[in-house]
Amino acid sequence: MEDGRNTPVNIYDIAELAKVSIATVSRVVNGSDKVSPATRRKVEKIIEEVGYTPNAFAKGLGLNTMHTIGIMVPSVADAFMAEAVYNIEQELGQYGYDCLLNCSGFRPEDKKKKLEVLLSKHVDALILIGSTYAGHGNDGAETDYIRGAAKRVPVFVINGNVKGDNVFVTVCDDMSAVADVTERLVRSGRKKVIFLTDSRSYSANKKRRGFEEALARAGLPLSEDRIHYVKNDIRAVRDYLEKNPVTFDAAVATEDAIAIGVMKYAHSVGLRVPEDVSVTGYNNSRMALACEPELSSINNGLAKMCTSTVQRLMAVLDGEDGQTVERKVVIPCAFVERGTTALGK
Amino acid sequence: MEDGRNTPVNIYDIAELAKVSIATVSRVVNGSDKVSPATRRKVEKIIEEVGYTPNAFAKGLGLNTMHTIGIMVPSVADAFMAEAVYNIEQELGQYGYDCLLNCSGFRPEDKKKKLEVLLSKHVDALILIGSTYAGHGNDGAETDYIRGAAKRVPVFVINGNVKGDNVFVTVCDDMSAVADVTERLVRSGRKKVIFLTDSRSYSANKKRRGFEEALARAGLPLSEDRIHYVKNDIRAVRDYLEKNPVTFDAAVATEDAIAIGVMKYAHSVGLRVPEDVSVTGYNNSRMALACEPELSSINNGLAKMCTSTVQRLMAVLDGEDGQTVERKVVIPCAFVERGTTALGK
DNA sequence: TTGTATGCGTTATCAA
DNA sequence: TTGATAACGCATACAA
Numbered sequence: 275m276e277d278g279r280n281t282p283v284n285i286y287d288i289a290e291l292a293k294v295s296i297a298t299v300s301r302v303v304n305g306s307d308k309v310s311p312a313t314r315r316k317v318e319k320i321i322e323e324v325g326y327t328p329n330a331f332a333k334g335l336g337l338n339t340m341h342t343i344g345i346m347v348p349s350v351a352d353a354f355m356a357e358a359v360y361n362i363e364q365e366l367g368q369y370g371y372d373c374l375l376n377c378s379g380f381r382p383e384d385k386k387k388k389l390e391v392l393l394s395k396h397v398d399a400l401i402l403i404g405s406t407y408a409g410h411g412n413d414g415a416e417t418d419y420i421r422g423a424a425k426r427v428p429v430f431v432i433n434g435n436v437k438g439d440n441v442f443v444t445v446c447d448d449m450s451a452v453a454d455v456t457e458r459l460v461r462s463g464r465k466k467v468i469f470l471t472d473s474r475s476y477s478a479n480k481k482r483r484g485f486e487e488a489l490a491r492a493g494l495p496l497s498e499d500r501i502h503y504v505k506n507d508i509r510a511v512r513d514y515l516e517k518n519p520v521t522f523d524a525a526v527a528t529e530d531a532i533a534i535g536v537m538k539y540a541h542s543v544g545l546r547v548p549e550d551v552s553v554t555g556y557n558n559s560r561m562a563l564a565c566e567p568e569l570s571s572i573n574n575g576l577a578k579m580c581t582s583t584v585q586r587l588m589a590v591l592d593g594e595d596g597q598t599v600e601r602k603v604v605i606p607c608a609f610v611e612r613g614t615t616a617l618g619k
Numbered sequence: 620m621e622d623g624r625n626t627p628v629n630i631y632d633i634a635e636l637a638k639v640s641i642a643t644v645s646r647v648v649n650g651s652d653k654v655s656p657a658t659r660r661k662v663e664k665i666i667e668e669v670g671y672t673p674n675a676f677a678k679g680l681g682l683n684t685m686h687t688i689g690i691m692v693p694s695v696a697d698a699f700m701a702e703a704v705y706n707i708e709q710e711l712g713q714y715g716y717d718c719l720l721n722c723s724g725f726r727p728e729d730k731k732k733k734l735e736v737l738l739s740k741h742v743d744a745l746i747l748i749g750s751t752y753a754g755h756g757n758d759g760a761e762t763d764y765i766r767g768a769a770k771r772v773p774v775f776v777i778n779g780n781v782k783g784d785n786v787f788v789t790v791c792d793d794m795s796a797v798a799d800v801t802e803r804l805v806r807s808g809r810k811k812v813i814f815l816t817d818s819r820s821y822s823a824n825k826k827r828r829g830f831e832e833a834l835a836r837a838g839l840p841l842s843e844d845r846i847h848y849v850k851n852d853i854r855a856v857r858d859y860l861e862k863n864p865v866t867f868d869a870a871v872a873t874e875d876a877i878a879i880g881v882m883k884y885a886h887s888v889g890l891r892v893p894e895d896v897s898v899t900g901y902n903n904s905r906m907a908l909a910c911e912p913e914l915s916s917i918n919n920g921l922a923k924m925c926t927s928t929v930q931r932l933m934a935v936l937d938g939e940d941g942q943t944v945e946r947k948v949v950i951p952c953a954f955v956e957r958g959t960t961a962l963g964k
Numbered sequence: 965t966t967g968t969a970t971g972c973g974t975t976a977t978c979a980a
Numbered sequence: 981t982t983g984a985t986a987a988c989g990c991a992t993a994c995a996a
Contacts, residue, residue, distance in 0.1 A: 353701070677972090
């Protein structure tokens, strides 16, 4: 043991060296005011000298918390998820909580398994990010595993609607956002607006409904070739459109990458953006600034969703168990117009 | 307590209900083969009925590990960091380890503080991602805090070189990669290649040195206006070039976003890519596919760096303390040519 | 194969 | 202001 590391020094060692009881050491470490200045200094000196650090597991065992929140996302490599995790991590840090991160993928059995892993580590609460955890937005069997988890700790879902006791959700108003932008495209003179998405999740379905209602309000037919399910991948979307000829003069996409795929297609067949076709993306990611022209995109208020989630999480942990904390919060979206549309006011 | 949640059931409860000792319950839970099938079934039945889960803190206290690795990045909102975290999380999960994630920012005092937070949670090891943690790549005072942490647990640094006992590093061969691509640009007939970076980190300095050596080998002068320090932001780079007129026919950037900023500038002043100017990026991120034409970029072998890191981490935790595990691994980079260069073979 | 007893390192209660 | 001691819940060496 000459390398200096792995020197397990505990509260008894400190007590012995300082010639006090472990209770006094504990008081010093935790900043109790029931310690005389003299003994405090004495104990602090020893602690400093031997480099004592309290054992977090023992502390956790006694207090029944290690101030850790479990975060689950399908993949943190996705830009949207990454930003969500970043926001949440920063906010939780402010309150002295840390993040146990878990990437579950999209397969239901994996989600369940990973959720169990997180729970087994005795986290204080769970935050699930992404509409993939919400099934189709109801309280059906597909989200039973979330309600199961909520029997143990409070569960917060971002961007998905799940009903259940001890389950709190934060969503954005996707439907209105898509309806608004679709309506504005039509009013600006576009005759054939198409809708592209990569998912049938709760969130994607809300967007689709917004699109369909806007068409209905405008008295436009909802033909089959208005709706397209594609992969969330620039090249895949371009290839899809090249292989499946659809004529359109505006495209509403539920992901920025999909929108850029549309732009790539337009470029390859000689259509000008926005003169010949308008394109709108979703999430207002950094990618929206990478293409040319820059992509108009819907900002879904991610930062606000994260802030609200963490605030309510803290309220719940602070013991406001029950009705005082909002079960569901809806954040409005904002359309950020750039060069791929010309909607005017 | 009628809501079913927060029902603390421990090993003693199970033992009592199953009429066995806690040792037997423990054996069942941990899959020991020293249990008769009959008692196993009996105990499992009770566990199932009352929904018993072992307390992770108590387990951690006894075994002195909770199988958790601390991950530190400056910001997980950055695409490169996010992908690194994703890779690592997936790999660690295979070995039954979880990630405590911490975003430190770039300020030295914050890095130290956050590192302390991670250590205070009694993680089994630390992984620091990004050359920002490496200072200037030496063993100077600026990285003392890392060696300090390494006195407590093994520390793994990705993309940065730090010397120290119990410190393991994984880097990519940035210098060769930049030197190679610069050389090829010159050979393809470019007269004035410029270099753009956003940092003076260990990694950025290696890239700069590669650029300078390539110029030297080609017998080209290294005038001051060859090297440019800019912000890692598309618009900022475009604005910078518009305000600081430099003539160039090729640009080597240390981030994809910087390269795209150069493309935006070229577009705004009517320069064609790649006919008038060649542009190369770094990290081969998804953004490289978003611009038009698609961006040639250097793939820094992130996936391989992560794999190597986790493998060696496991080796160290498995008790191969010492010399058997490689202290430093260098991963080669690969140039991915797309539409912004025309280097040929 | 099963049970008993102890240690792991805290915090908190209660006396002094 | 300080100290002794009991939880906290588990794993495990040792005994039976």
